[in-house]
Amino acid sequence: MAFSERITRLKSSLIREILAAAQRPEVMSFAGGLPAEAMLPTVDWAELPASMGQYGMSEGEPALRELIAAQARALGVPCEASQVLIVSGSQQTLDLASKLFIDSGTEVLVEAPTYLAALQSFQLFGAECLAVPQQADGPDLAALRATLEQHEPAFAYLIPTFQNPSAVRYSEAKRDAVAALLDEFGVTLLEDEPYRELVFDQGSAKPIVSRLKRASWIYTGTVSKTLLPGLRVGYLIASPDLFPYLLRLKQSADLHTNRIGQWQALQWLGSDRYQEHLGELRDFYRIRRDAMQDSLEEHFGDLATWELPQGGLFFWLTLRQPLDTRTLLKQALAEDVVFMPGEPFFVDPEANPGYLRLNFSHVSAERMSEGLRRLAQVIRDASAS
Numbered sequence: 001m002a003f004s005e006r007i008t009r010l011k012s013s014l015i016r017e018i019l020a021a022a023q024r025p026e027v028m029s030f031a032g033g034l035p036a037e038a039m040l041p042t043v044d045w046a047e048l049p050a051s052m053g054q055y056g057m058s059e060g061e062p063a064l065r066e067l068i069a070a071q072a073r074a075l076g077v078p079c080e081a082s083q084v085l086i087v088s089g090s091q092q093t094l095d096l097a098s099k100l101f102i103d104s105g106t107e108v109l110v111e112a113p114t115y116l117a118a119l120q121s122f123q124l125f126g127a128e129c130l131a132v133p134q135q136a137d138g139p140d141l142a143a144l145r146a147t148l149e150q151h152e153p154a155f156a157y158l159i160p161t162f163q164n165p166s167a168v169r170y171s172e173a174k175r176d177a178v179a180a181l182l183d184e185f186g187v188t189l190l191e192d193e194p195y196r197e198l199v200f201d202q203g204s205a206k207p208i209v210s211r212l213k214r215a216s217w218i219y220t221g222t223v224s225k226t227l228l229p230g231l232r233v234g235y236l237i238a239s240p241d242l243f244p245y246l247l248r249l250k251q252s253a254d255l256h257t258n259r260i261g262q263w264q265a266l267q268w269l270g271s272d273r274y275q276e277h278l279g280e281l282r283d284f285y286r287i288r289r290d291a292m293q294d295s296l297e298e299h300f301g302d303l304a305t306w307e308l309p310q311g312g313l314f315f316w317l318t319l320r321q322p323l324d325t326r327t328l329l330k331q332a333l334a335e336d337v338v339f340m341p342g343e344p345f346f347v348d349p350e351a352n353p354g355y356l357r358l359n360f361s362h363v364s365a366e367r368m369s370e371g372l373r374r375l376a377q378v379i380r381d382a383s384a385s
């Protein structure tokens with residue numbers, strides 16, 4: 001069979017297979033980035049206009065684009081509705097950006113660690129990903145400068161607010177410094193912010209794209225983490241030099257994002273109920289985050305180190321004794337516990353053993369405590385052998 005060259009770069013994922021096998025109800029899952037079922041808002045389909053069943057515009061529903069542009073301007077992002085493209089989840093932004101920029105061998109700058117499905121998308125198109133180490137307050141600036149001096153990445157992919165997987169939020173100073181470096185070297189920024197609104201403290205630093213003076217940019221967000229991931233509605237906002245290309249790519253990918261989902265997203269985002277819903281969501285997830293912190297302190301104090309996440313959906317653990325966490329996952333599954341191994345979040349997985357990503361939004365507090373007790377035991381047994 002004559003397949004494309006790129007398909008050989010798409011490796012089947014052992015972890016995906018293990019996690020797919022872990023759908024049994026007794027399995028305690030800290031693996032996905034799923035919202036809690038109880039917090040999925042109810043939707044009212046009765047009012048859906050019949051016209052939403054018709055073909056729509058590739059750009060997206062005009063009212064939704066207006067609303068997203070207004071929200072972005074409130075964050076300091078200089079944009080008009082004409083720069084907003086509604087996409088089928090922010091995952092589609094990663095696909096469209098990959099198609100726009102990446103040929104075989106194109107360099108792309110990423111954080112280490114970074115979102116694994118972004119790595120997969122970039123690598124599918126043949127990218128050489130350049131990893132810049134992440135610190136507690138954002139990327140290592142000396143490493144970032146050195147990478148920009150030695151390479152010519154087509155773009156930098158950054159997740160500055162409650163990063164997946166590390167939960168890091170860049171400081172104000174690092175946001176400014178990163179923007180200045182990208183301007184200096186003329187490197188396009190792809191800024192991915194699905195977790196901005198899932199914040200547990202008062203901190204909210206403006207996006208990096210709002211600090212750029214010269215570099216081109218794409219800013220992407222989604223309703224997946226605050227409303228319903230099943231709607232598959234996200235958006236990108238692009239600097240005017242990039243927008244027409246992204247629009248054409250969107251047209252050729254799927255004509256437009258499903259209008260029924262867009263309509264539903266608009267009902268929520270445009271209503272007074274939305275702020276109330278966000279407040280409830282933050283309270284609910286803060287309680288789960290605190291429950292996980294308590295259980296981790298009880299069971300993991302001697303096994304790992306971590307920072308308390310101030311938002312997002314994940315704890316990122318560094319094992320005191322580095323182990324291959326993919327092997328640990330198999331051992332944990334035998335105890336009916338699953339988590340996300342750290343290796344796939346790195347450009348070089350083999351060089352980065354000993355990290356675990358734990359989701360705190362999906363499992364109830366009682367099951368969380370039992371699940372983490374079992375996971376700690378699995379790690380203790382593996383460390384001893």
Ligand code: PMP
Nearest residue numbers: 033089090091115164222224234
């Ligand atoms: N980017 C990041 C960093 C994510 O964590 C996710 C979801 N896990 C996505 C993009 C994709 O989100 P969606 O396609 O559901 O909008």
